[in-house]
Amino acid sequence: MNPPLLSLAGVHTHIGAYHILHGVDFDVPAGEVTMLLGRNGAGKTTTLRTIMGLWKASQGSVSFDGQRIDTDETPAIARRGIAYVPENMGIFADLSVAENMLLAARAARTVDQLDTARLDWLFGLFPALKKFWLHPAGKLSGGQKQMLAIARAMVEPQRVLLIDEPSKGLAPAIVLNLIAALRELKRTATTVLLVEQNFQVAKALGDHVAVMDDGRVVHRGRMAELAADEDLQHRLLGLSLAAHQ
């Protein structure tokens, strides 16, 4: 296992009067894909939002590359090289695909200043984006929006990608496309923390896994081990692989 690039230690998060995270501990190793699994309401999305500083940790620490970031504001966290794809994808519906991409490239002032080699690579992963480059993002299908959200997060080189349930609500064929694109991304040794409800996606992509329940991490290990152990899956996630096939 590579050394951790991102670490959470004893993280508690409150949202108003609600205590959502109760001491979350796990590491995200550099250059690998870590899956964050768990039932609905386990605290997965809150964990990602806490890492991004969108909700502040009330206790504990979030460290990135050895430095604490839990007191930083969201823009400062993003500028460290942490890209976030939220559950709702965060697409700017009134803007074109090109404008969405331009926004993510902080150094570029116009679309012409985008890194063309990187764009070509992204178009290779997500061909629909090239086809609909000047179309309003709000008119894309759910799968295309998800591809735009992920491509946007990668339009500049990032050190970590946080992706929240990319397969949610997508048709099976589109999920397969998404897996292919994320596999290609994985080949580039990008560090990824991926929240996912779809166990097939998790199995296809994950190197490591942290399973959450009731605001805590209840299991950490290698994804392949969890995928091979149906009893453990059933106990941790209330499912078995066979039931999903």
Add this chain to the structure above:
Amino acid sequence: MSSAVAPAPQLAAEAIPKRRFDFVPIGLLALLMLAAWPATGSTSTWITLTLAGLAMGMIIFIAASGLTLVFGLMDVLNFGHSLFIALGAYVATSVLGFLSGWTAAPALALNLAAIFLALLAAMTLAGVLGLGFERVIVRPVYGQHLKQILVTLGGAIVGEELIKAVWGPAQIALPPPEALRGSILLGEATVDKMRLVSVAVGLVVLAVLLWTLNRTKIGLLIRAGVQDREMVESLGYRIRRLFVGVFAAGSALAGLGGTLWGMNQQTVVPQIGGQVNVLIFIVIIMGGLGSTLGCLIGALLVGLLTNYVGFLTPKLTMFSSIGLMVAVLLWRPQGLYPVTSR
């Protein structure tokens, strides 16, 4: 599940509509003008009223454009906007009073230079006041709508009293410069010269605003921030800084709008901001909160309708704007050009 990946499904480009512009609100504007033509009784009267309405609409748009972006970006309800309008108008009275030698001369260039300096001073001071207002009054109440209404309204009241202390409570004359007094004839229609100046200034502001919003990265950030400010922050941009800039620019535009309003009314009273503010809120709600284009079309609709109704049935003038807003919201509850994702 097989680990093999299925080929990408064919994506139907035709299935995705390209960006289609919604012409219906603009059609409504044209319909209103056409409907008023026979009602006013003569073409010359209609031209006069239409140009007066467009001028009034442009002034309201100038004053309102900043407020709609401030709401769109940060969800801030700023009832203190009236203060910047009033300050702009009063600063203009002082500047034009100081430059009375230029304004009394029958030379158009000198008159326009005086107006330019008055507008510049009004915008600068209103913008600087806006920066202070945001820092002291608005920033402590981010995310708290009720408190925002109370403290910004309180700030406006305090500001109005300070204006009375500096310039006095009585109304002050703000006559147009010598060469811009009176009207010109367009066929048989008489058109007030100051209204033409207002339309010209409004068109320049509109062009600059549209260029900034649609052709610059800052404009792109503003448009994105209006839709989803959290995502803009997650992309690494400090949206609060952007908001402060928009707040100051919006305040400066309110100062500009106040000056033009005062010049068209030819008098300035301490309550001038409150008078315009009512129309501004009607316009930004009707246009779609956060929408610049909606704000423009809403302002032109209010300006035109106020002038037509003022001529045809003066007693209904004030009701006409509110009635228009109610009708528009019944038709499009999110406004003429709703901002997606809000």
